[in-house]
Amino acid sequence: MKKGILYIVGLLLLFACEDVIDVDLPEVEAKLIVDGLLRVDKSQEFVNVEIRMKETTNYFDENLPTQVENAVITYGIPLNGDIFESLAFCSLAEREPGSGIYVPDPNFSSDQRIRTSVVEPGMVFILELTHKGKRYYARTEYAPTVPIDHLEQGDGTLFDEEETEVVVTFTDDGDRDDFYVFDFGFGEFLTVEDQFFQGQEFEFSYFYDDSLNAGQDITVSILGATQDFYNYMDLVIEQTTNTGGVFQTPVATARGNVFDITGLDNINIFDNVERPNDFALGYFAVVQTYSQTITIE
Secondary structure, eight states: OHHHHHHHHHHHHHHHTOOOOOOOOOOOOOOEEEEEEEEEOTTSSBOOOOEEEEEOOOTTSOOEEOOOSEEEEEEEEEEETTEEEEEEEEEEEESSTTSOEEEEOTTSSSOOOOBGGGOOTTOEEEEEEEETTEEEEEEEEOBOOOOEEEEEEOOOOSSOTTOEEEEEEEEOOTTSOOEEEEEOSTTOEEEEEOTTSTTSEEEEEEEESSOOOTTOEEEEEEEEEOHHHHHHHHHHHHHHHSOOOTTSOOSSOOOOSOEEOTTOSOGGGTTOTTOTTOBOEEEEEEEEEEEEEEEOO
C-alpha cells in the first residue's frame, strides 16, 4: 500500500513540475526568398517559367508569398564580358493576385514565353526585380545535361528493410566537366559530379527511406548544373538532411546568387565583399532536365 501511495505522489509531483518556457527569439530583418529554378525540357515548346517569391518570417511561422514591383528575365549569348550578340526579354507578372508566383506576362504586347529551341549552351540569363524599393540581380549560365539511360527498381537495402532502392544509369559527356542534380521527388535531391567517371557510363543506387506502395509511380529527373549551383544545392542538402532541429546552428548560410544591388553604380561588382549581407535567399538557375518514371512493384 505504501508503495502505491508513493507512486501516486510521484506522479502528482511530476505533472506539477511542468512549466511553459517562453523562448525569446532574436528579431531579424525579413529577407526576400527567390525560388527561381527553371527546368528546360527540350521536348516541350516553351520553358516552364515559374519563379516563386516569398519573404522570411519568424522561426516558427511559415514563409509567406510576397509581391514584387517588377521582374524581368534577360537572356542572350555573350560575346565579350557584358556585351551580348543579341538580347531577348521575358517580362514577368504574378499569375494570381497574392500567389507570389511569377510567369511570363500574358497581357504584354508580345509573347513573353521563352522557346526551348533558342536555349543553347553558353547562353546567359539575368533576372532583375524590385521588391519593397530594393533592386535585386541574379546572373546564371544555362546548364545542359545528358539523359537518363536506364531507371529500374532494385531489391537492396542500406539501413532498413522498409527502404526502396532505385538504380539510375547515365552516360557522362566526355567533352566537358559536368555537374548534376538529381531530383527523386518528395523533396529529395542528390548532387553528383563527373570527376571520377569523365565520359563514362555511371550507375548508382538511391534508397527511399519511407516504404513506397506497390503500383506507385516514381519520377526521377536529372538536372544540369553550373558549379556554383551544384555547390549551393550540395550545401542545402547537407543542411536539410543532417538537421538537429530548429535550434541547430547551420553549417553555413546557404547564400544563393540573387544579390541586392540597390544603390550600386557598377553592376559588375553586385556581389562585392563589402556588402556581405545584402542578398536574397534562394537561387536563380536555368538547367536542362530529363526525366524517367517507373512503377514500384
